[in-house]
Amino acid sequence: MAREKVIGPSSGDDERKQHDAALRPKLLKEVIGQRKVAERLEIAVRASQKLNEPLGHILFDGPPGLGKTTFATVLPNELGTSIQMTSGPALSKPADLLPFLTNLEEGSVLFIDEIHRMPRVVEEFIYPAMEDFRIDIVLGEGMSARTITYSLKRFTLIGATTRSGMLSGPMRDRFKMHEHLEFYSVEELATIIRINSGKLNTPITESAARELARRSRGTPRVANSRLHWTRSYSAAKHDGSISEPIAKAALDMAEVDSDGLDKNDRRYLEILIDLYGGGPTGVEALAATINLASDTLSDEIEPYLLREQYITRSPRGRVAMPRAYTALGKLPPRPKPDDKQGSLFE
Numbered sequence: 001m002a003r004e005k006v007i008g009p010s011s012g013d014d015e016r017k018q019h020d021a022a023l024r025p026k027l028l029k030e031v032i033g034q035r036k037v038a039e040r041l042e043i044a045v046r047a048s049q050k051l052n053e054p055l056g057h058i059l060f061d062g063p064p065g066l067g068k069t070t071f072a073t074v075l076p077n078e079l080g081t082s083i084q085m086t087s088g089p090a091l092s093k094p095a096d097l098l099p100f101l102t103n104l105e106e107g108s109v110l111f112i113d114e115i116h117r118m119p120r121v122v123e124e125f126i127y128p129a130m131e132d133f134r135i136d137i138v139l140g141e142g143m144s145a146r147t148i149t150y151s152l153k154r155f156t157l158i159g160a161t162t163r164s165g166m167l168s169g170p171m172r173d174r175f176k177m178h179e180h181l182e183f184y185s186v187e188e189l190a191t192i193i194r195i196n197s198g199k200l201n202t203p204i205t206e207s208a209a210r211e212l213a214r215r216s217r218g219t220p221r222v223a224n225s226r227l228h229w230t231r232s233y234s235a236a237k238h239d240g241s242i243s244e245p246i247a248k249a250a251l252d253m254a255e256v257d258s259d260g261l262d263k264n265d266r267r268y269l270e271i272l273i274d275l276y277g278g279g280p281t282g283v284e285a286l287a288a289t290i291n292l293a294s295d296t297l298s299d300e301i302e303p304y305l306l307r308e309q310y311i312t313r314s315p316r317g318r319v320a321m322p323r324a325y326t327a328l329g330k331l332p333p334r335p336k337p338d339d340k341q342g343s344l345f346e
């Protein structure tokens with residue numbers, strides 16, 4: 001298995017990361033869903049082993065919790081090499097990258113989460129490392145400045161981003177593979193839930209696994225957290241096992257509705273409909289009213305609402321779709337007769 005080295009400041013919610021790490025698949029064959037992505041990665045791993053070359057740099061993009069870190073940690077396991085993990089916000093200057101680059105082993109992986117948040121000067125510093133496995137360090141200033149070139153071990157950079165559009169063109173072009181992760185089907189999430197309840201020694205019925213899966217916003221991380229909550233609920237109120245009625249009661253208590261929308265999703269839709277007349281309205285205005293960062297809205301809340309057609313994005317902002325009205329128990333407005341076809345719900 002890959003040895004995991006974490007150097008420098010950790011990047012966030014440690015408890016959530018521990019839960020994630022405990023349930024994370026270790027090998028490609030244990031990864032559920034994302035079959036096309038997994039098959040392409042399998043080819044890349046085999047080729048790297050046969051040709052005795054490091055895996056080409058890989059960029060994963062997609063909404064949070066869909067498995068970007070999972071794929072990044074599975075690949076060094078497949079290759080029998082080590083991984084170092086950091087994140088864009090932890091790398092504020094080129095020197096922050098040095099401990100990672102100097103600790104590289106031949107063929108090892110450097111994983112940078114939220115790579116779109118890496119400052120431009122760090123990005124530029126990493127280009128020669130990605131292209132030629134070298135870095136240029138400038139010593140001194142002005143006329144007396146000189147550049148020392150330092151050779152690195154051949155390595156693989158794996159970047160993860162929720163916003164591939166925010167990555168500069170030159171950075172994007174330096175990745176050999178770009179893999180986009182999609183939301184999961186109910187069947188795939190039910191499989192993940194069954195496997196993870198096994199890992200947590202929690203008996204679960206087939207229909208309970210499906211109920212949790214249906215209400216997990218197409219996202220494995222959400223499925224894991226619904227499973228953890230339901231397990232605690234059952235341990236506290238029942239015998240620790242999960243049946244369909246227990247799953248339903250636990251999720252109702254957590255205010256997850258029958259479609260899987262949580263409090264933040266419903267608040268978003270309520271504000272869009274009640275306060276902004278269903279839109280169009282800009283994400284900044286919505287974020288200010290909901291009192292959440294606009295990044296949280298566009299990275300975590302909106303992708304699922306867009307994909308499930310609760311909302312749509314028009315040039316003038318977000319617009320509530322008929323499904324949003326139904327989810328809140330409201331009647332969708334009728335399009336006005338003089339509206340252009342589809343103008344209300346573009």
Ligand SMILES: Nc1ncnc2c1ncn2[C@@H]1O[C@H](COP(=O)(O)OP(=O)(O)OP(=O)(O)O)[C@@H](O)[C@H]1O
Pocket residue numbers: 019020021023024025030031032033034063064065066067068069070071113160192220221224
């Ligand atoms: N394809 C998968 N098969 C099985 N389990 C998965 C899969 N993808 C994700 N998971 C589960 O979901 C958890 C969260 O996934 P992961 O941390 O990889 O998401 P992420 O896309 O990196 O999210 P973020 O960008 O927010 O860090 C994992 O610990 C794992 O348990």
